[in-house]
Amino acid sequence: MAxxxxxxxxxxxxxxxxIRRRIIRRDGGVCVAxxxxxxxxCGEYGTDVDHIIPGDNHDLSNLQLLCRWHHTRxxxxxxxxxxxxxxxxxANVPRVEREATPDPW
Structure with missing residues (x-):
């Protein structure tokens, strides 16, 4: 996240x-993706505590540990x-009526 x-x-x-320390300990310090x-x-070193469902619900059940790669994706x-x-x-571009193109066949 920027x-x-x-x-x-x-x-x-x-x-x-x-809360972050608790999630890291719960997930064993590794990415759970x-x-x-x-x-x-995944098993890579977990770096980011992520909200499973985006928003401001900080319940432990809505948090997971992810590696940087999985969190970015x-x-x-x-x-x-x-x-x-x-x-x-x-765009507020007026539509121009086009003349019918004659069928060359």
Missing amino acids: WETSNRRERLPDNWAA PLLDSGQR KTQRESAAARAMRPRPQ
Whole structure:
């Protein structure tokens, strides 16, 4: 996450450091993301405590430890989904009626 451009850190609870330590201990210090080919845990060193369901629900059941790679991929998917839900502005370009093109056959 780009902390420099986010207000996310401000929205974390005062005891976030303790919650984070608890998640790291619970998940054994390793990434819990499932590998696509085997379904087993990634097993890389966990660096990021992630909200399973995005938002401000800091319940332990909504937190997981991910490696940087898996956390980045998950964040990219969530960002793309959020962008896709936003309405796109319509250009105010008048439609020009086109003459029918004669059929050359």
